[in-house]
Amino acid sequence: MLYINCPHCGMRSQNEFSYGGDASVKRPEINKEVSDQEWDNFVYNRKSLRGKHLELWQHISGCRQWIKVERDTATHEIFRTFKADEEVA
Amino acid sequence: MTQAFRIENGGLINRDKKLSFKFNGKTYFGYEGDTLASALLANGVHLVGRSFKYHRPRGFFGAGVDEPYAVVQLYRNGETEPNIKATEQELFEGLEAKSVNCWPSVNFDIGAINNFLKIFLPAGFYYKTFMWPKSFWYRIYEPFIRKAAGLGVASTKHDKERYEHKYEYCDLLIAGSGPSGLAGAYAAAKNGAKVILAEDKPRFGGSLLTSDVNIGNQSGKDWAEGIIAELKIMPNVVVKNRSQIFGYYDHNMLVMSEKVSDHLPSTKKYHPNKRLWYIRAKEVLISSGSIERPIVFGNNDTPGVMLSSAAKEYLKVYGVLVGRKPLVFTNNDSGYETAIEFKKHGVDPVVLDSRKNAESEIIDEARNLGINIKNSYVVVAAQGYKKVKSADIASISDDKKQLGKIENIECDCICVSGFWTPTIHLASQSGNKTKFKEEIDAFVPGQSKQNEITLGAANGVFSLDETIKTSFKAGSELSKKLTKKDNEIAIPNVVEKKSSQHDKFWCVPLPKGKNYKRFLDFQNDVAVSDVEIALREGYRSIEHVKRYTTLGMATDQGKTSNLNGLQLVSEIENKVVPAVGHTTFRPPYTPVSIGAIVGREVGKHSKPTRKSPMHSWHEKNNAVFVDAGVWLRPRYYKRGNENLFEASKREAKNVRTNVGVCDVTTLGKIDVKGPDAAELLNRVYTNAWLKLPVGKARYGVMLREDGIVMDDGTTTRISENHYHMTTTTAQAANVLSHLEYYLQLVWPELNVNVVSTTEQWAGAAIAGPKSRDLLQKLFPNSDVSNEGLPFMGYMEGDLFGVKARIFRISFSGELAYEVNVESDYGNFMWEKIIEVGEEFNIQPYGTEALSTLRIEMGHVAGSELDGRTIPYDNALEGLVSKKKDFIGKRSLQRSAFTAEDRQRLVGVVPLDKKTSIPEGSHLVKDDKAPLPNPKLGHISASCWSVEYDNPFSLAILKDGKNMIGEKLFAMSPLKNKVIPVEIVSSHYVDPKGERVRS
Numbered sequence A: 001m002l003y004i005n006c007p008h009c010g011m012r013s014q015n016e017f018s019y020g021g022d023a024s025v026k027r028p029e030i031n032k033e034v035s036d037q038e039w040d041n042f043v044y045n046r047k048s049l050r051g052k053h054l055e056l057w058q059h060i061s062g063c064r065q066w067i068k069v070e071r072d073t074a075t076h077e078i079f080r081t082f083k084a085d086e087e088v089a
Numbered sequence B: 001m002t003q004a005f006r007i008e009n010g011g012l013i014n015r016d017k018k019l020s021f022k023f024n025g026k027t028y029f030g031y032e033g034d035t036l037a038s039a040l041l042a043n044g045v046h047l048v049g050r051s052f053k054y055h056r057p058r059g060f061f062g063a064g065v066d067e068p069y070a071v072v073q074l075y076r077n078g079e080t081e082p083n084i085k086a087t088e089q090e091l092f093e094g095l096e097a098k099s100v101n102c103w104p105s106v107n108f109d110i111g112a113i114n115n116f117l118k119i120f121l122p123a124g125f126y127y128k129t130f131m132w133p134k135s136f137w138y139r140i141y142e143p144f145i146r147k148a149a150g151l152g153v154a155s156t157k158h159d160k161e162r163y164e165h166k167y168e169y170c171d172l173l174i175a176g177s178g179p180s181g182l183a184g185a186y187a188a189a190k191n192g193a194k195v196i197l198a199e200d201k202p203r204f205g206g207s208l209l210t211s212d213v214n215i216g217n218q219s220g221k222d223w224a225e226g227i228i229a230e231l232k233i234m235p236n237v238v239v240k241n242r243s244q245i246f247g248y249y250d251h252n253m254l255v256m257s258e259k260v261s262d263h264l265p266s267t268k269k270y271h272p273n274k275r276l277w278y279i280r281a282k283e284v285l286i287s288s289g290s291i292e293r294p295i296v297f298g299n300n301d302t303p304g305v306m307l308s309s310a311a312k313e314y315l316k317v318y319g320v321l322v323g324r325k326p327l328v329f330t331n332n333d334s335g336y337e338t339a340i341e342f343k344k345h346g347v348d349p350v351v352l353d354s355r356k357n358a359e360s361e362i363i364d365e366a367r368n369l370g371i372n373i374k375n376s377y378v379v380v381a382a383q384g385y386k387k388v389k390s391a392d393i394a395s396i397s398d399d400k401k402q403l404g405k406i407e408n409i410e411c412d413c414i415c416v417s418g419f420w421t422p423t424i425h426l427a428s429q430s431g432n433k434t435k436f437k438e439e440i441d442a443f444v445p446g447q448s449k450q451n452e453i454t455l456g457a458a459n460g461v462f463s464l465d466e467t468i469k470t471s472f473k474a475g476s477e478l479s480k481k482l483t484k485k486d487n488e489i490a491i492p493n494v495v496e497k498k499s500s501q502h503d504k505f506w507c508v509p510l511p512k513g514k515n516y517k518r519f520l521d522f523q524n525d526v527a528v529s530d531v532e533i534a535l536r537e538g539y540r541s542i543e544h545v546k547r548y549t550t551l552g553m554a555t556d557q558g559k560t561s562n563l564n565g566l567q568l569v570s571e572i573e574n575k576v577v578p579a580v581g582h583t584t585f586r587p588p589y590t591p592v593s594i595g596a597i598v599g600r601e602v603g604k605h606s607k608p609t610r611k612s613p614m615h616s617w618h619e620k621n622n623a624v625f626v627d628a629g630v631w632l633r634p635r636y637y638k639r640g641n642e643n644l645f646e647a648s649k650r651e652a653k654n655v656r657t658n659v660g661v662c663d664v665t666t667l668g669k670i671d672v673k674g675p676d677a678a679e680l681l682n683r684v685y686t687n688a689w690l691k692l693p694v695g696k697a698r699y700g701v702m703l704r705e706d707g708i709v710m711d712d713g714t715t716t717r718i719s720e721n722h723y724h725m726t727t728t729t730a731q732a733a734n735v736l737s738h739l740e741y742y743l744q745l746v747w748p749e750l751n752v753n754v755v756s757t758t759e760q761w762a763g764a765a766i767a768g769p770k771s772r773d774l775l776q777k778l779f780p781n782s783d784v785s786n787e788g789l790p791f792m793g794y795m796e797g798d799l800f801g802v803k804a805r806i807f808r809i810s811f812s813g814e815l816a817y818e819v820n821v822e823s824d825y826g827n828f829m830w831e832k833i834i835e836v837g838e839e840f841n842i843q844p845y846g847t848e849a850l851s852t853l854r855i856e857m858g859h860v861a862g863s864e865l866d867g868r869t870i871p872y873d874n875a876l877e878g879l880v881s882k883k884k885d886f887i888g889k890r891s892l893q894r895s896a897f898t899a900e901d902r903q904r905l906v907g908v909v910p911l912d913k914k915t916s917i918p919e920g921s922h923l924v925k926d927d928k929a930p931l932p933n934p935k936l937g938h939i940s941a942s943c944w945s946v947e948y949d950n951p952f953s954l955a956i957l958k959d960g961k962n963m964i965g966e967k968l969f970a971m972s973p974l975k976n977k978v979i980p981v982e983i984v985s986s987h988y989v990d991p992k993g994e995r996v997r998s
């Protein structure tokens, strides 16, 4: 079971969180015309990366904040975690 | 019965406490501190079961967790448990156990005929033979195999025992209390680290309990006792025996199963049977020791053949002789230690050493005691069926290929030692890439993957001196890092006998003309010949060989067989062992009770039960409840002998003719507040929200980004910047997460807060033509007329002194209202509604009537919003704004979603107007068409229309728009029904929606 450092609450076990997918996906702006390809990329197309992956988790049984987690998908090592509005350098 | 094989004195058992127990119906005696295995051996019982495939007689092979044979069915306190190792089960008064794999009995076993047919049962036998003919599998093969095989039977009764889960955090977790575990724990504890020391056996000390060594001028055993006694009183240390760490998971999470009560005749009051510990450790010290390796020879599975370390343990810990004429067969010095113990207790062993010449302190001692030692000698085959009677032995050439003349030598047990295999399971589970260590012919942990370190025998270090030194150092350094303390401890002096190099020999060749079975895996009956067949048939990867032959796949997970299997593959394939590689170790290390894994989450505790504030009223009024997500909701209120159908029909009819009241507390409620609340709703819902006035409600549909309907519900503008959103019962949690996602990540610029208020409000839906009259009496000071509170209107009211929210919304299609009060007043509200409603013939109605009412109105719910439908499919496209953007809108342009013959909601009536259509039935054009009959749609919901008094269903039907008036068939192969039906409009009752506005 992963041990995730919630930037708001501290180290908590994985069973307090729910997974939210790739954090690098950006939703097209509201009211903006987008091509089929752009929209498909946003809704469906994901890379199944091996290695470092920036992903979303929600601390549903804690502070309810969505956070970003930089995790290795092969080793499960977690490098860093970020608040929702934090820029990932 | 006498305990004929118990020595006069010695052992760690309590001879003052005699215990009686039963095995296969026969009564025996043992002592407190015995295991079932040691007590049986004390009584000379060696035959405990039959093997899995050939049903050959099986005895005891080990003395602990590695035991492959002695798996029994245990009876304790009116319960039964399968898959119990007799070598681990502690004896208690009244214990009862039976053999498994035996039918009809351990002494006469029908399956043993397999043993004589073994030529027909080679590797892959089950795969090849039972594949054909296909129909035979289900009727003949499987029942036969099930009856003849298996490791016991699970109880079919409810388990009365309690199991607990515990979460724990520590600085240092130590797996195993042998010399390295004790040294590490002691050093770390002295530095103030929070330490948990776990030992799977009842006694602490590991190998120190049986080895002839000195630590700090005392015997190893006394030293261990002293350390444990000191650790036990330290406040920063938890010491646990009977506790097996069986899994090493991500981020240094380890799971341990503590047997709290298995050693007692019955579980003490308020105690659990087992306790499962989830331990998050900062550092882990793996000191799990090693397991002796067998040498492979003919008939090496005969009862009486066992590991030499097990024989020594039975003697030193339990005071039991496993035989009076022992033959020790060894390729290293460990066999001599066992022989010396026998000799010290007046028994004359014969030692066969595969080595030509070996000299060491230990061997000298054996020689000085006058033990008969034969060098360059091996056991070719054990003789005897249910028990070893003699052994065929022979000298062996230096290259280990040629056997000399076969001699037969009388013996009653063969103690075998093929050197030691480090127990690397936990390190491997943590992700450690293990490496092969040539000097010991075994794998040891490599580079640490998580914060784990493996020491002592588990790391392939068999020198006690080195183990003690490195473990003290590791314990002190690991703890220093965490506690910043450095209390130096003097490392005790170690005295041990030096041993000589072992022989790499592991398998005795077959003598000419003999075809003895030479077993590698004792529990799954995998012999050398099976692995040979697998390789001959082209299986190369060790993972494939394992699955094809089932080598190492039994409940002992190949603890005694894996390495010999690898040796064999490497020899045949002409590869070095590391090139063959070992199979992956996975948790659990030993079998764990399902009960322990489930813990307290059984029965009604398997999930939380949520009840509305009016629950006790429903109970008192004969409500029959139904699970709605985690909620319990009244399904119907039973009157007299009514069944579900009659009661729900009565309740629904009363709504259509008078007035009914339904508990709608379970609906999800979310407060949406802030200056941008309207903008958020406008983006979340498919319809327009910017112009909703204060005091008005609106129905809305929300989509996922892929265009699929996620949920629906009404949202009411309570005040300028405050909206009250409702969701379906099932989607309440998901909708809240959905809103939080957009507010926190996608549109953080929106100034809105959302919070769940589901539990803050109790809700009652009042529906029916007389609902307004009732409402007026409930709120005499409010104007609830059609003008004062129009359809989709909202007002606050005073319910006999309680503040209430009144919404004019309808799910039933009737004139209807929903009244909310703070939860604590829920029951008060409900009782008032029932009391005042009496003159209008009010009746409470449950979810069944609620469904009936919505189905015949054509209102969609969860069975239509099933995660596969878009707004059009649900006839909701009128709510989809063309002007503004919203979540999921862009997806609705996808070609499949705009297809002309897109599926759509329709009504379905059986032609005979009598036969109810099972939900889930498929709609087809031709009921006689060959299978698979093309499916045009499916029945999503069915009811008995109270308006028309005939069955009515909703369906999602391909090209539904153009199918009204068509005749089709509803087919339910599950219910074996074919019903001719007509497709009608989904708005079966009041299609113009006049009633809700009346």
Ligand SMILES: [Zn+2]
Binding pocket: A006, A007, A008, A009, A010, A059, A062, A063, A064, A065
């Ligand atoms: Zn948090």
